Amino acid sequence: MIKLGIIGAGRIGRVHTESISNYVPNAEIKAIADPFFAEKGKKWAAEMGIENIYLDYHKILNDSEIEAVLICSSTDTHAQISIEAAKAGKNIFCEKPIDHDLSKIKEVLAAVKKAGVKFQVGFNRRFDHNFKAVKEAVLAGKIGDPHIINITSRDPEAPPVEYVKVSGGIFLDMTIHDFDMVRYLSGSEVEEVYAAGAVLVDPAIGKVGDIDTAIITMKLKNGALAVIDNSREAAYGYDQRAEVFGSKGAVRVENDSQSTAVLSTADGVAAEKPLYFFLERYLQSFADEIKEFVLAVEKDLAVPVNGEDGLKPVLIGLAAAKSLKENRPVKLSEIK
């Protein structure tokens, strides 16, 4: 039984807490810390059966029984807490992105390396049943050499402008998952990015300097091309599709929905909308990524999504932002 500490009890912290309780039998959450814990939050944590509820995460770092921490706090605190946790000898599961700043990410990776602890990044979609099926088909050689990776990724509702302001921009906040997916599905690295963007959903997003609609084209090291299309708001819900096309064929995945029910009437033939958003669609993946993290800690295995995997999508995101600003393709080697 691995004892865990959760740092950050916001939405994603709670998702992890609940999925660990339900689905990760060989892990136990010994403590949870959040500087903003109100009564309601503490009550929730107590109901989840967590023994130690702290405001200060250092108490977790100082608890020698705790072997691993999940860093679920706000993005701007990921780097510092990660470094402290590494120094404290804790194995680390860090939510994405590690940071918006490359130098900070590199500091984290250096600290982790020095401490010799595990460091996994929260790219949960790699654990989704659909994307895993695509990956497996590609690995099994069923589509031959990848030529085109095509990802459609659209959120069901634009976030509030207050969120957008501190989000780091669409590429680091939303597309970062898709950049990871391009790397994961292609088995290759991005060399150059061209981003076209527009403000079509909410003018307020434009006013704070961000975009809400984008098409991002990438050239990969293995010669393949990749394209992502993003929207902050799809009226029909969370749209999460992907296709890898190659020399021998293509494999693609469609959205999941609540049931397979099809209703045929005089009005037409109707199916259900996709599952609403990431909590519904990726529920199982949140459990599965932690399961594999815990297994890596327990058996001293390599983590399935490492520090490099955390760094690279940030690099691509920064290149995309630069491309959008300068309206030209940007090589990743330009990003320092």
Added chain:
Amino acid sequence: MIKLGIIGAGRIGRVHTESISNYVPNAEIKAIADPFFAEKGKKWAAEMGIENIYLDYHKILNDSEIEAVLICSSTDTHAQISIEAAKAGKNIFCEKPIDHDLSKIKEVLAAVKKAGVKFQVGFNRRFDHNFKAVKEAVLAGKIGDPHIINITSRDPEAPPVEYVKVSGGIFLDMTIHDFDMVRYLSGSEVEEVYAAGAVLVDPAIGKVGDIDTAIITMKLKNGALAVIDNSREAAYGYDQRAEVFGSKGAVRVENDSQSTAVLSTADGVAAEKPLYFFLERYLQSFADEIKEFVLAVEKDLAVPVNGEDGLKPVLIGLAAAKSLKENRPVKLSEIK
């Protein structure tokens, strides 16, 4: 927190034990009993965190803290244990079928009534996301008045002949779920049954007096017609589809599979097979039926699948067996 006892630690007993642990937060399994418990089984139960592991289920019935029992033992013991449990004042969740014998079922229902305890029958498919979606569409009037209920229900592999011998025959063992589904989806009662059957999968099944392939037609009280087609062995896996056709349209559900992946190659366009069998396909439904049972106990509500719902499919199954034997339509009123 409701304390539960599990009676019977075979396959279905374990399914319930595990799903209660993972998904039913307000219930705790205090004890489990099985006369055939070997070391391995006891070890499993201990690992599941069950405090009391018995050979004799009477110890469960005698434990005054235990409010409800799940009867997961072999079918021939359901009736007796149910009656004893009722007398002991336990609320009862009983696996299907209650019994193969009508008079015994009636005794159970009488005992339950007298004791004033809850009695729910394990028709888990009513809690499946797909069938619930059909039911909801019907209830919402989306297809108008039901005219035809069409159910395809095929197992992935014929059971061993030893199992078939004691199964009560295909209608009471396998089709019974489909008979329940006809009642559930139509919101009506079966009046007359005609069953055509054949031995096409395994001649050994025929030798022990059973069939492996069947088409069963039913006339319902509301005037609608229903049809079920069954096979003990579908090469592609567990085939669980249903359609309700009515005056305003039709709603139907398809099989679930592990992913939505579609592979297109020179050989064709390929999707995944259905989820393999009932444990994979109906996993969530096993948890959900217990959740609702626990809720009914906790809040003193009506159970969602009651004794009558347990009785009726047995009646239909007996009528189907008589119809097959006599090769004529049989009215339910003929079955005593």
Added chain:
Amino acid sequence: MIKLGIIGAGRIGRVHTESISNYVPNAEIKAIADPFFAEKGKKWAAEMGIENIYLDYHKILNDSEIEAVLICSSTDTHAQISIEAAKAGKNIFCEKPIDHDLSKIKEVLAAVKKAGVKFQVGFNRRFDHNFKAVKEAVLAGKIGDPHIINITSRDPEAPPVEYVKVSGGIFLDMTIHDFDMVRYLSGSEVEEVYAAGAVLVDPAIGKVGDIDTAIITMKLKNGALAVIDNSREAAYGYDQRAEVFGSKGAVRVENDSQSTAVLSTADGVAAEKPLYFFLERYLQSFADEIKEFVLAVEKDLAVPVNGEDGLKPVLIGLAAAKSLKENRPVKLSEIK
């Protein structure tokens, strides 16, 4: 170039005339006859480029240049015209059903045999791209030995009661195509039929002694079971699906629609309804059956749907009618 005469210029006569003009290059319609030709009909025939427009079909039978006739007149005239045409040495394409009366059908088959002319029956669905694909999969052994044939066949709109009255009943008018499909897809013969029926669409249909909703179960010579579900009115349009399930798997076909367009909005995910009715759905099949008939005449080949194929579905239909009336399974051997 084969010269043809069309006898009967109602709906189906016109369908054949037009599809021959467009799609059957090696045939020419030399004459058309209809006792009810009004000015409008004659004008249409002239516009179609038909040289000879008659009220009396005997003029066609007497034209020695005409090698083959299409009998598209009302069902009650099929037998007599077929016999006369056979005596006149014409090759015959006769619309289904040959007759409602077995003895008349047998007379026709005898006359045809004696005259040594070709005789093809208009079971056009055998030429439909979907049903042909099922047949080919079965023939190729892809599903192994057939165990269950499952046909859903529903019309978009109930016919007027005046039509129902003279239709011969649902089994000879509508289900007859499905009976043919059972024979075609199974490659076997029906031995016994059980029909359950109801009047759920239009009470007026019941008043003239017919039904509008039916489930028909059949036992086949090769041991397989078959089931057809029929409705005279599906709110969403013409529903024409089939599945053959066997020892190695199943093959099924869905409806066709005008486009593959799928619309996803806040209301759900919507596709198009099936093509409206038989003229839309089976358009190409009407041309293809005539193409093969003309080829058989030209090259002296066996016709693809012969007199036996015309007789058998009538036998099954009569057995179904008897089964419905007597509420019992009826063997085909009982029908004389």
Added chain:
Amino acid sequence: MIKLGIIGAGRIGRVHTESISNYVPNAEIKAIADPFFAEKGKKWAAEMGIENIYLDYHKILNDSEIEAVLICSSTDTHAQISIEAAKAGKNIFCEKPIDHDLSKIKEVLAAVKKAGVKFQVGFNRRFDHNFKAVKEAVLAGKIGDPHIINITSRDPEAPPVEYVKVSGGIFLDMTIHDFDMVRYLSGSEVEEVYAAGAVLVDPAIGKVGDIDTAIITMKLKNGALAVIDNSREAAYGYDQRAEVFGSKGAVRVENDSQSTAVLSTADGVAAEKPLYFFLERYLQSFADEIKEFVLAVEKDLAVPVNGEDGLKPVLIGLAAAKSLKENRPVKLSEIK
């Protein structure tokens, strides 16, 4: 009855000839001309019932009975023949592209304008049932304002290098249809293009200076973004899909195949590949574009795809070629 002349009896000339014979009742092909007519070709034309078979197309231009010509010759001759035909007062249906050279296209458009004749360009996909359904959904406002147009267009087999050499490059030969589709589906104009390309299918294509794999991103006047992904070779056949995503939802179309048959076996669930190539997939559209052209001539209506529609995709193609060469986004205003 409109009398037509066909100029060019290669593959596309024959497609038009045959579809006019079968499906365009109010047009008659009076003459066909091809300088390379061999005996076999002449025989085919005679069998098609064409009275006048010429080597020299001027004979068609000089025939005062012929009201309209279809220019189906090689691309490098389209401009000159169009200009001559306009001067001869013929209405013109010209295959795409009009020319690879902008100035020549402009000469054609000027000549056509001066002569006051109809001029339609052969973008047949606008008449495809699937793409029309998308267009109609967009026009009906079902998806709101278009935000993203996403087109997948892949050929089943790379053309021979000899063809590639004279094709004008992938953008003018293959993508040109997709550029037209972007304009057609969005109802807007392209302002800027960025093209990423690769040689992944056949190195020989790279050696003659072309590419075989491409992703082209476009910014449109209405603010929307569009993306096309192209491959010269999809192992599974002709891949022709499109989606328009907008403020209220999305509409997309999938490939067509020969039947809806789905085969389920122990190996998986298999459907048919897409229809092989453009002749199979777009057969009906070739007839329908001519029907509308003939109607425009007959009734003096505007043609559905005019000279401007012929010019614009060439402009976009030239911009894409420049973008690929210079690896930067190129505005259409840069192309002179």
